[in-house]
Amino acid sequence: MIYFQGSKGPKLALDPSSVFDIGACIVEGVDLAPGRAIPDDGDPRIDHSLEGFLFTCGPDHIRHPAAMTGGGLYPLHGSASGHAAEALTFVAEGEDITASALIPLRLAGGELAELRRQWRIKGESGEVQLSDEIVNTGDTAFPVFHMYHMNLGARHFDAGTRIEGAMIEGGGLPWAFGEGERGLFCVPAGHGGWAELRLGPIAAIGAKTLKVRFRTDTLPHLQIWRNQAAPAHVLGIEPVSHRLADRGDLDAAGEFYQLEPGAGRHYGLAFSFV
Template identity: 60%
Template structure:
């Protein structure tokens, strides 16, 4: 893990063994990641990633374990795609004038055996404490392929209290308590239209455990036009996820039939971005 922090904002641990995703996220001395209070995914890559604050799904698949068309060996698309567990090549890490910056490349092989690359840039603004992530997914294969992406931003449920709410223009009524859905969990996915900034915004808070701070997440609405939110309080799990995503919550086949695949020709790329801050 690489410690990543600026003059202001959270202290992050970036996991160079898995996509430069975020492990610990320390806010006012408290690591708000869920750690082991997570459900068992049955995939060691995902169990490792899920206990951190942010992990990345895709770029070959998201959400559903589905058979791979044309395969006779029973192979399936993994639930969270193929990127987790791929090592990052760190190109530079800079700490200048109170700001922080980390640039890395992640070369991966999809479940179909095709190469892809994620060019990743993390920054923290030392004046505001806001963290920014910019990703470019590049099709380095010799085939035209669809590309998907989903970010899971995971917070341990033990840090919430009775006043903690989800709020955003895309949410019914503008927001509701974090304990939405059934007693032990719930999930929904909604369109997340942009504001004037070109980003959609959702907030989670306040959280007494971190001095009443609220997590504000902004996602680039042109390439991350949906927001999924998931929580699980079953058994030993105690977690809530804010999940910007490229596609609706339907099957891969339904997306393809509706013409909603984002296709990349060899050498083409697609860019994604989000920011978060603790206000």
């Protein structure tokens, strides 16, 4: 892990062994990542990613495994996790600091892609900003998907912690929504501009609230899940490119976005503790 911290904001552990995702996210001395309090899906690659604060799902598939044309399966959460970052650079730009990487990807069907990633921590506000571009570096088009999994250890929440955003019916709901040990929903978040979601207050970090913003031109949906089936104790905030539906249903409805050779697709997310 490589620790990345500005004059304000959280201390992040960036993982060069897996897509330059975030492992630890430390605020007021508390790591908000769930660690091993996660479900075991039987895939060590995903277990490694899921225990961190943010991992990237895609670009050839999202969500659960699905059959590929011609045999085989798209893996759980797609092919990105586990690919190493290259060409790491760290730069100070005025009061801001940036960390950038290129991540070559080999997809489940043999296609080639590259994730061009930049993290920025704003010096004035401490906001963490992520700018991503997925580029098709092969000679075959493929449908592209994207999801950010922001996973938090729910042990830090109490009855006063809420999820709030304009995309949620009624404007908000308790973090332990639904019934029993699990909950899941996916809602439209917009089709242009940036959406905003808040989770808090979180007593363990001085009653701060996590504010998440994301681009809705390429991430038009918000998925949120929770799992308290022991040993799991985790809540996930997940801006996502596609609604919650089987891959075949999305294809039949014409909702795939084909990424042609040489073309790229941009995604963006930001978060802060306020």
